Amino acid sequence: MKKTKRKTSKKSHQRFKSWKLPKIKDGQMTKWHWVVKGVHNFKLGQNTDIGAFTYIQAQAGVTIEDHVEIGGGCRVYSVSTIDNKTGHVHLKKNCRIGAGSTVLPGVTVGENSIVGAHSLVTKDIPANVIAFGCPAKVIRKI
Numbered sequence: 001m002k003k004t005k006r007k008t009s010k011k012s013h014q015r016f017k018s019w020k021l022p023k024i025k026d027g028q029m030t031k032w033h034w035v036v037k038g039v040h041n042f043k044l045g046q047n048t049d050i051g052a053f054t055y056i057q058a059q060a061g062v063t064i065e066d067h068v069e070i071g072g073g074c075r076v077y078s079v080s081t082i083d084n085k086t087g088h089v090h091l092k093k094n095c096r097i098g099a100g101s102t103v104l105p106g107v108t109v110g111e112n113s114i115v116g117a118h119s120l121v122t123k124d125i126p127a128n129v130i131a132f133g134c135p136a137k138v139i140r141k142i
Contacts, residue, residue, distance in 0.1 A: 021044065021046075022044075024036050024044070025039065026039040033052040033053055034050045034051065034052060034054040035054070036058055037056070038059035041059060041061040041062065045067070048066070048068045049069045050064075050070045051070055051074065051099060053073045054074045057078055057079060058078055060079050060086045060087060061088035061089070062076055062089045062090075063088070065092050067093055068092075068097075069095075069096040071096075071097060071099030071101065071117065072099050074098075074099065074101050074102065076091075077102070077104055077105055085106065086106075087107070089103055089105065089106070089107055091109050092127070094112045095112060095113045095125075096113075097121075098118065098119060101115055101118060101119045101120070101121065107121050108125070109121065110124075110125055110127030110129070111127040112127055113126065114129075114142070115132060117132070118134075119135075120134040121136045122135040123135070125138065
């Protein structure tokens with residue numbers, strides 16, 4: 001299997017040329033129609049792309065590093081009221097979360113990793129892998 005390093009395309013660079021940190025108010029939709037609850041525990045890196053109708057519950061802390069992409073309709077939870085689980089969520093540099101996916105409390109998604117659409121991420125995903133499913137499992141290295 002040929003290993004390829006994921007590059008940021010020229011088109012992507014242009015897209016983020018005028019990127020600015022969005023105004024985020026607790027529990028209110030941003031200009032791009034996504035919501036953060038617990039904004040005081042939310043850290044957002046540069047050149048990120050968060051899809052419309054994504055909900056981020058950051059009460060116990062959510063960090064999204066630079067160049068992270070999150071598809072539309074995703075949910076990121078740092079607190080779960082169903083099982084009383086709490087934990088900081090960390091989406092590392094250049095990772096991508098597919099549309100409709102859910103990331104549960106205490107999870108870290110590693111650098112450059114890709115989580116497929118409609119996945120349920122219940123445990124850490126290492127760097128440089130593709131993972132998907134319910135629950136999400138590593139399928140292969142990138």
